Amino acid sequence: xxxxxxxxxxxxxxxxxxxxxxxxxxxxxxxxxxxxxxxxxxxxxxxxxxxxxxxxxxxxxxxxxxxxxxxxxxxxxxxxxxxxxxxxxxxxxxxxxxxxxxxxxxxxxxxxxxxxxxxxxxxxxxxxxxxxxxxxxxxxxxxxxxxxxxxxxxxxxxxxxxxxxxxxxxxxxxxxxxxxxxxxxxxxxxxxxxxxxxxxxxxxxxxxxxxxxxxxxxxxx
Ligand code: C5P
Numbered sequence: 001x002x003x004x005x006x007x008x009x010x011x012x013x014x015x016x017x018x019x020x021x022x023x024x025x026x027x028x029x030x031x032x033x034x035x036x037x038x039x040x041x042x043x044x045x046x047x048x049x050x051x052x053x054x055x056x057x058x059x060x061x062x063x064x065x066x067x068x069x070x071x072x073x074x075x076x077x078x079x080x081x082x083x084x085x086x087x088x089x090x091x092x093x094x095x096x097x098x099x100x101x102x103x104x105x106x107x108x109x110x111x112x113x114x115x116x117x118x119x120x121x122x123x124x125x126x127x128x129x130x131x132x133x134x135x136x137x138x139x140x141x142x143x144x145x146x147x148x149x150x151x152x153x154x155x156x157x158x159x160x161x162x163x164x165x166x167x168x169x170x171x172x173x174x175x176x177x178x179x180x181x182x183x184x185x186x187x188x189x190x191x192x193x194x195x196x197x198x199x200x201x202x203x204x205x206x207x208x209x210x211x212x213x214x215x216x217x218x219x220x221x
Pocket of ligand 1: 093094095099124125128129141142143145157
């Protein structure tokens, strides 16, 4: 498309999982492929935005015309996002940030001894919730993968994280969520407005999200 309606906008996108080290050779992670965030970054750049993509470890090619910052852990993603937040006008937080990380990362490879091994976990910072507290004129868009009570949980998250929009998807539906090339999403707004989208490829969903971003940006001018 030759639609350059994001010209002049500066958009930060996060994508992929984070990895949380247990020891030098092992980590905890999740099933995020990064495809959704990469599609958003790609579409935003094509529509004329200046895009910085903060990416966890994924097996995807960087979208053309996008500045990519590679990170591994949630804490690294937190720092990368915070460093750039004041320089962007929109954030689309599609990364599947690990909620917990090992409390201690062993310096040496953990040996097998007993029949059970316990790894204590502690909470990672909630990057998006922190942005919600800091935001001034920025538009803040989050994602939520749910397995139950999709709309209820989405409304609670919009409020609690002070978002302008949440993209909620039921990851139990066929054709939605992790690793797939399609998604089935509901766009949830603080007003209570809900847009239920049909199954579509992730690039199309990215463009729907960016259509709403254009409107949300106008509301902040
Ligand atoms: O609360 P929940 O993890 O479902 O919220 C999902 C949204 O919050 C996503 O946009 C995700 O990128 C963001 N998030 C975050 N930091 C965390 C956990 C989630 O920024 N530690």
